[in-house]
Amino acid sequence: MNLYTACFLIAYFLISPTAHCFDGLVEKKTAQLNSFITASGETIQNVQIGYESYGKLASDKHNVILVEHYFSGTSHAAGRYAGGEKPGYWDSIIGPGLALDTKKYFVISSDTLTNINAKSPQVISTGPASINPSTGKPYGMSFPALSLHDFVAAQKALLQSLGIDHLYAVVGASSGAMQSMQWASDYPNTVDRVIAVIGPGTAMPKYGIAMLHLWSMPILLDSHWAAGDYYGKEEPQVGLMEALQFVHFSSSQIEPYEQQFSRDEVGAGLQKIGEDRARFADANSFLYTARAIQGFNVEANLQKIRAKILFISAESDLIFPPVLTKRAAKKLRAIGKKVSEFMIVGDGGHLDGLNKILQAAPVMRAFLQAK
Numbered sequence: 001m002n003l004y005t006a007c008f009l010i011a012y013f014l015i016s017p018t019a020h021c022f023d024g025l026v027e028k029k030t031a032q033l034n035s036f037i038t039a040s041g042e043t044i045q046n047v048q049i050g051y052e053s054y055g056k057l058a059s060d061k062h063n064v065i066l067v068e069h070y071f072s073g074t075s076h077a078a079g080r081y082a083g084g085e086k087p088g089y090w091d092s093i094i095g096p097g098l099a100l101d102t103k104k105y106f107v108i109s110s111d112t113l114t115n116i117n118a119k120s121p122q123v124i125s126t127g128p129a130s131i132n133p134s135t136g137k138p139y140g141m142s143f144p145a146l147s148l149h150d151f152v153a154a155q156k157a158l159l160q161s162l163g164i165d166h167l168y169a170v171v172g173a174s175s176g177a178m179q180s181m182q183w184a185s186d187y188p189n190t191v192d193r194v195i196a197v198i199g200p201g202t203a204m205p206k207y208g209i210a211m212l213h214l215w216s217m218p219i220l221l222d223s224h225w226a227a228g229d230y231y232g233k234e235e236p237q238v239g240l241m242e243a244l245q246f247v248h249f250s251s252s253q254i255e256p257y258e259q260q261f262s263r264d265e266v267g268a269g270l271q272k273i274g275e276d277r278a279r280f281a282d283a284n285s286f287l288y289t290a291r292a293i294q295g296f297n298v299e300a301n302l303q304k305i306r307a308k309i310l311f312i313s314a315e316s317d318l319i320f321p322p323v324l325t326k327r328a329a330k331k332l333r334a335i336g337k338k339v340s341e342f343m344i345v346g347d348g349g350h351l352d353g354l355n356k357i358l359q360a361a362p363v364m365r366a367f368l369q370a371k
Contacts, residue, residue, distance in 0.1 A: 026052050026079035026088070030124050031110075031158040039153070042144040045133050049158045050124025051110035054078050054094055055102030061164050065100055065368075066155065067109040068172025068179040070354070071289065072116050072247055072277065074123050075109040081122060090173075092358050099361040099368070105168065110158055112151045112179075114143070114289050118282035128228070128284035140284060141228035146292050148182045155179075156187065169193035169368060170307075173353050174320070175289075178204070178296040184307040185298035195364055197312040198353030200320045201328025203297040211250060211319065212290045218242035219283045228284050240283045245274035253316045253349030302331065308338040310367045312360045314352040315345050340367060 033047040052075050057064070067077045067090070078094035080087050088109075093099040100107050114127035128143040159165070170191055172180040177199025184191045200208055219225055222239025230236060249270065261269045298305075311329055313322035322343055329339045342363045346352040 024054075024079055025082050026054065026076075028052060028075075028081070028122050028124060031161050033154070033157050033161075036150075036154060036157065038144050039147055039149040040144065044126065044144060047113070047126045047154065048124050048130075049110050049113070049126070049154055050122075051075055051108060051158060052077065052079070052088075053109075054107040055105055057106040057162075057164075061106075062166050062168060063105050064159070064164050064167050065105045065107045065169045065171060066159070066167055066183070067094070067100070067107060068170065068176030069109065069112065070172075070174035070176050071293065072244065072281075073173075073176070074115060074117050074120065075111045076122065077109040078107070085122075089354050090357060093361050093364065099364040100171065101365070105368075108159075108162075110155050112289065113146055113154050114285050114292065116282065116285050116289055117280045118285045120280035123280070127282070128288055129231070129282040138231040140231060143284075143288065146288060147295050148179055148292055149186060151292060152179055152182045152186055155183075156190075165190065167191045169195060171195040171197070171364075172199070173197040173357075174199060174350065175293045175296075178293065181298050181309075182296070184305045184309070185301040188304045188306045191307045193310070193368065194307045195310045195312065195367065196325070197357070197360070198314050198317055198320055198350055199311070200296070200324045201311065202299050202302065202331065204294055205320075205324060208319065209294045212294050215243050215246045215250070216287055216290050218246070219287060222283075225283060228287075230283070236283045237278055240281055240286065241271070241274040241278040243274075243283075243286060244277040244281065245270050248273050248277070250319055251350040253318065253347055255347040256349070256351075299331075302337070303335060305332070305337060308340075308367075308370075310340045310342065310364070312342050312344065312353070312363070314348075314350060314356070315343055316347050316352065317350045319350040 031049045036044045036047040076088045078088040078091045096103050111125040115125035117123045118129040128139045132139045170180040170183045177196035180194045180196050184194050219239040222236035224234050225236040311325035313325045332339045344352050344356050344359045346356045
């Protein structure tokens with residue numbers, strides 16, 4: 001029995017019965033950057049970043065946990081908005097007495113730049129659908145290409161605007177796990193701990209690059225995409241809807257489909273999922289985000305990483321199978337880095353990193369509390 005299995009069993013029986021989800025209303029806030037210089041040297045004016053926070057910032061500002069969202073997600077990680085929408089995707093682990101304990105930690109989550117859900121009233125994120133202040137029109141494909149370096153640099157600027165220069169931990173799922181590792185690589189003196197959930201480890205595998213290419217193809221093949229010049233015209237909603245169907249299908253597994261749909265309902269059910277997701281999404285933002293994620297690779301900077309790392313994989317994940325984090329952990333340990341691992345058991349595929357995250361909660365709690 002390893003350390004984190006033991007911690008899991010102990011914590012399972014010791015978790016306070018009064019622990020509950022984050023039950024307060026949350027407010028979307030906005031940080032404004034007058035200008036932002038990308039890693040490629042281009043300047044974007046008037047950059048906006050939406051974010052949410054939970055808990056209280058300590059006087060020394062050293063109790064901050066940054067939560068990174070997944071590919072098609074937003075900063076809505078916990079709680080509810082005043083309108084009564086669904087709780088945030090990790091509501092079960094963010095709150096008083098939970099794994100990300102808001103009695104101890106100030107938890108902050110931001111929308112990435114080029115956030116896919118650009119049409120959502122609760123998403124504030126500069127990207128290709130934003131108005132270019134120099135033209136008064138949407139950027140479209142004139143928006144600079146971004147990398148995960150840029151995503152985390154924008155988050156760093158957001159934190160600095162709040163007077164925060166140190167992170168107790170960075171936690172993220174899927175592409176959020178990649179951003180967490182990017183933080184540890186780009187700003188090694190800033191980050192103490194990383195919890196990377198259902199991510200690929202230290203680089204995007206070629207398989208993942210190909211998958212993102214296939215996800216993007218329905219948009220690129222939609223005649224209404226018009227090389228990204230569709231704002232104010234008929235938009236490529238069919239291509240976007242099909243792209244988001246691919247995302248959902250890839251993220252799931254056999255059993256959820258067997259349980260959720262009858263044989264006659266599968267096509268219509270998947271289409272409904274795509275339609276619901278596409279309502280608030282923007283096709284160009286999808287493409288920009290996919291491109292940024294395809295480039296994830298911190299392997300050249302592994303020696304620089306100082307943070308302790310916890311990799312959490314999902315047993316049935318088809319997008320980033322557990323073997324990827326096992327390889328990354330072995331590589332990091334070989335150069336003296338502190339790495340722990342935990343695997344979520346289930347048949348839900350990649351989505352188990354969201355839907356079954358409670359399995360990992362005791363391990364996350366122990367990892368955060370360990371010296």
